[in-house]
Amino acid sequence: xxxxxxxxxxxxxKYNLPxxxxxxxxxxxxxxMVAAALILVVLFLVLMERKVLAFFTQxxxxxxxxxxxxxxxxxxxxxxxxxxxxxxTGAEKFMFNLAPLLAFVPVxxxxxxxxxxxxxxxxxxxxxxxxxxxxxxxPTLGILLAGYASNNKYSLIGSFRSVAQAISYxxxxxxxxxxxxxxxxSLNLRQIVLAQISVYPFCGWFIFxxxxxxxxxxxxATAELNRCPFDLPEAESELVSGYNTEYSGMKFAFFxxxxxxxxxxxxxxxxxxxLGGFLSPFGFYLSERFIHNDLLAQVLVxxxxxxxxxxxxxxxxxxxxxxxATLPRLKSNQLMGFAWKVLLPLSFLNLFxxxxxxxxxxAK
Amino acid sequence: xxxxxxxxxxGPQHPSTHGVLRLVLxxxxxxxxxxxxxxxxxxxxxxxxxENRTYxxxxxxxxxxxxxxxxxxxxxxxxxxxxxxxxxxxxxxxxIRVLTMEMNRLSSHLLWLGTFLLDMGATxxxxxxxxxxxxILSLFEELxxxxxxxxxxxFGGLRHDVSDDWLDKVGDFVKIxxxxxxxxxxxxxxxxxxxxxxxxxxxxxxxxxxxxxITGPNLRATGIRVDYRNSKQETGNKExxxxxxxxxxxxxxxxxxxxxxxxxxxxxxxxxxxxxxxxLKLISQCIDWLKSNTGEIISPIKQHLLKVPEGExxxxxxxxxxxxxxxxxxxxxxxxYRVKWRTGSFYAVQILPKLLENTFYPDLxxxxxSLDVILPEVDR
Numbered sequence: 001x002x003x004x005x006x007x008x009x010x011x012x013x014k015y016n017l018p019x020x021x022x023x024x025x026x027x028x029x030x031x032x033m034v035a036a037a038l039i040l041v042v043l044f045l046v047l048m049e050r051k052v053l054a055f056f057t058q059x060x061x062x063x064x065x066x067x068x069x070x071x072x073x074x075x076x077x078x079x080x081x082x083x084x085x086x087x088x089t090g091a092e093k094f095m096f097n098l099a100p101l102l103a104f105v106p107v108x109x110x111x112x113x114x115x116x117x118x119x120x121x122x123x124x125x126x127x128x129x130x131x132x133x134x135x136x137x138x139p140t141l142g143i144l145l146a147g148y149a150s151n152n153k154y155s156l157i158g159s160f161r162s163v164a165q166a167i168s169y170x171x172x173x174x175x176x177x178x179x180x181x182x183x184x185x186s187l188n189l190r191q192i193v194l195a196q197i198s199v200y201p202f203c204g205w206f207i208f209x210x211x212x213x214x215x216x217x218x219x220x221a222t223a224e225l226n227r228c229p230f231d232l233p234e235a236e237s238e239l240v241s242g243y244n245t246e247y248s249g250m251k252f253a254f255f256x257x258x259x260x261x262x263x264x265x266x267x268x269x270x271x272x273x274x275l276g277g278f279l280s281p282f283g284f285y286l287s288e289r290f291i292h293n294d295l296l297a298q299v300l301v302x303x304x305x306x307x308x309x310x311x312x313x314x315x316x317x318x319x320x321x322x323x324x325a326t327l328p329r330l331k332s333n334q335l336m337g338f339a340w341k342v343l344l345p346l347s348f349l350n351l352f353x354x355x356x357x358x359x360x361x362x363a364k
Numbered sequence: 365x366x367x368x369x370x371x372x373x374x375g376p377q378h379p380s381t382h383g384v385l386r387l388v389l390x391x392x393x394x395x396x397x398x399x400x401x402x403x404x405x406x407x408x409x410x411x412x413x414x415e416n417r418t419y420x421x422x423x424x425x426x427x428x429x430x431x432x433x434x435x436x437x438x439x440x441x442x443x444x445x446x447x448x449x450x451x452x453x454x455x456x457x458x459x460i461r462v463l464t465m466e467m468n469r470l471s472s473h474l475l476w477l478g479t480f481l482l483d484m485g486a487t488x489x490x491x492x493x494x495x496x497x498x499x500i501l502s503l504f505e506e507l508x509x510x511x512x513x514x515x516x517x518x519f520g521g522l523r524h525d526v527s528d529d530w531l532d533k534v535g536d537f538v539k540i541x542x543x544x545x546x547x548x549x550x551x552x553x554x555x556x557x558x559x560x561x562x563x564x565x566x567x568x569x570x571x572x573x574x575x576x577x578i579t580g581p582n583l584r585a586t587g588i589r590v591d592y593r594n595s596k597q598e599t600g601n602k603e604x605x606x607x608x609x610x611x612x613x614x615x616x617x618x619x620x621x622x623x624x625x626x627x628x629x630x631x632x633x634x635x636x637x638x639x640x641x642x643x644l645k646l647i648s649q650c651i652d653w654l655k656s657n658t659g660e661i662i663s664p665i666k667q668h669l670l671k672v673p674e675g676e677x678x679x680x681x682x683x684x685x686x687x688x689x690x691x692x693x694x695x696x697x698x699x700x701y702r703v704k705w706r707t708g709s710f711y712a713v714q715i716l717p718k719l720l721e722n723t724f725y726p727d728l729x730x731x732x733x734s735l736d737v738i739l740p741e742v743d744r
Contacts, residue, residue, distance in 0.1 A: 057491035153372050157394075157725075228485060229557055238726055240378065328557050329485025331726040332394055 034112050042260045043073045049321055056325035083249035088151055095149035100254035103142030106135045107261045114268045115190040117278050117305035127187045140166040143243050150246040158242030161332055162233035168339035169223040175347035176213040179354040180206055180273045193277035201283030207274040209357050213350040214274045216343055221266045228324040232332055271312035278305035368392055376405045383739030399720040401713050406743040414703035419445055419670045427513040430741040432475055435468040436683035438517045440690035443679040445519050448694055449672045456659035457521040458613045463650035470643040471500040472684040473636050476736045483729040496544055499537050521662035531651050538648050545640055562629035566719050566731035576715045580686030580708045581635045582735055586627030592682040594621055617649050629734035671698055685709050685736050709741040
């Protein structure tokens with residue numbers, strides 16, 4: 001990071017720009033890169049979801065725009081951009097416009113917290129895991145505002161459900177996170193990944209001691225993301241489209257983007273906590289083994305680490321899509337009962353087990 | 365209306381009302397306190413239409429009463445007119461009528477299964493069931509030229525005979541279908557989310573089904589074995605209309621009538637799935653008979669000049685959504701004097717306020733979907 005910073009300052013010097021401009025703009029650069037990467041990922045993700053669902057239901061999915069339907073999402077995005085922004089009469093105008101931003105911006109911030117490789121994480125704090133959970137729960141506020149400001153009864157019910165769901169599912173989520181923190185003895189996400197390095201390949205991954213925790217986390221993450229079978233806030237057959245019924249055009253696109261981006265980030269977070277993040281599953285990096293030029297290998301390792309992280313993330317996303325294609329929707333009272341009566345006690349059990357494991361086995 | 369209640373309109377344009385039903389709900393939190401169905405958005409005056417048309421001119425219209433099971437309406441009307449005019453229907457055309465009607469029942473149940481699960485939030489089964497329904501519709505298209513509004517039956521028989529080639533295709537379909545139904549059962553019946561959402565939800569008691577004249581699979585799910593295809597009845601209720609039991613060649617065929625016990629949403633699902641299997645059984649029996657027997661399919665009468673002697677007749681058919689009755693009164697002229705339809709969905713909508721009271725809002729879909737209501741049949 002330091003090295004890149006000096007390169008950037010040097011680059012500015014060539015054009016006779018003072019150093020303080022470099023100091024002010026440098027932190028923005030990685031953010032721009034991250035944002036651009038995220039939007040590209042989301043474009044691909046939407047296509048992937050449609051293709052995967054089509055595969056499960058014996059259809060072809062999008063295949064008209066571009067080869068293999070690759071430009072379908074781009075076409076959809078252009079359509080959304082060109083649409084008129086409608087604010088319904090009787091809507092709370094300020095809050096109605098604020099809600100999509102509230103749902104979208106925290107997602108962008110959270111994205112920077114994920115460690116992509118052992119060197120480059122754009123924001124690294126000693127408490128980044130906690131920060132992740134905190135910021136990731138803000139979009140719920142946006143959903144609540146959207147439902148409240150829309151002046152639509154379906155939206156209102158949808159946003160009520162969303163808040164109730166977010167509150168009850170965040171608790172087991174955090175308790176599982178605590179068990180991982182206990183295992184890694186750190187709240188820093190990069191440290192959590194590095195703690196999963198072991199002598200044997202992939203045996204140190206936290207999914208093995210905390211398999212129960214992984215299951216709980218996966219279920220809770222699905223619920224946090226409002227995805228099937230926990231998609232009550234936008235239950236199509238009951239609430240038309242839930243909190244975003246009244247939204248159209250770019251404002252709807254913000255909700256849509258936030259939803260898919262959050263899905264990707266949640267899965268990346270899960271991969272970081274349980275599946276060894278950017279670590280290679282072979283115990284060594286392919287580029288280190290096969291490329292004998294040391295400098296080149298070192299650079300390639302970083303890319304390889306990003307690749308491993310993305311691979312694990314996409315595997316988890318595929319699992320979520322599989323769930324979506326298979327299960328019907330839960331009922332709201334079932335949903336609450338499941339979170340408080342089943343998942344929360346299980347997450348305590350998981351934490352207890354992990355503490356014992358850490359005390360008796362892992363520490364020795 | 366009390367202060368804490370939220371009045372909410374479901375429909376007439378809503379993704380899960382299967383047409384244009386409007387439900388006015390009063391919610392307290394997520395609990396439905398009252399429900400008022402509003403019907404009539406699809407009223408086309410089917411009964412009045414009959415009075416200024418000849419018997420034959422009215423025939424294509426009856427298919428549109430329930431667009432998912434056109435053959436049943438068509439048969440109910442044809443049967444009434446045939447009985448009034450005393451036209452004989454040959455054995456072969458009776459068998460073909462049974463064959464097509466059972467295929468139609470299967471396609472109707474398949475569509476119901478897909479949309480029911482779609483209402484519950486599962487998207488995939490819809491595509492699977494539509495895939496299989498598509499096969500049936502293609503076969504119907506080949507036979508009648510139409511996919512939904514068949515207009516295939518005429519007074520005294522059928523428009524034309526079926527070919528052996530077509531029968532072979534149906535035979536192939538019947539062979540693969542049991543495995544598909546097994547697949548649906550694997551993915552749905554034992555799914556814990558599905559069972560907890562449907563078991564003990566929307567329980568219809570034996571008494572209330574009889575009070576509200578609920579028929580068809582909804583009635584059989586409560587344990588009452590009433591089916592107009594069967595010639596022996598165990599209604600336990602003497603007032604129950606038992607006219608026209610065991611119509612067509614059903615008494616010659618071997619089939620059982622599936623029933624369940626509690627009458628909740630899950631039982632209604634189960635009964636319909638079992639009925640799909642029965643349909644397959646009946647279809648294969650019909651194919652066997654049709655392949656080994658030949659005969660005339662239509663009586664030599666002048667369809668377009670048909671004059672029906674004075675009298676009245678009511679014909680009952682076991683349609684996929686309950687008993688479909690057609691009452692025809694003739695004054696001896698070329699036009700019917702009065703035609704009255706009685707369809708199953710209408711009565712299922714009627715019981716909704718009673719069933720939905722004090723249930724959760726998401727249960728609305730599990731209950732309403734399981735009743736298998738279709739709106740053109742309600743409004744006519």
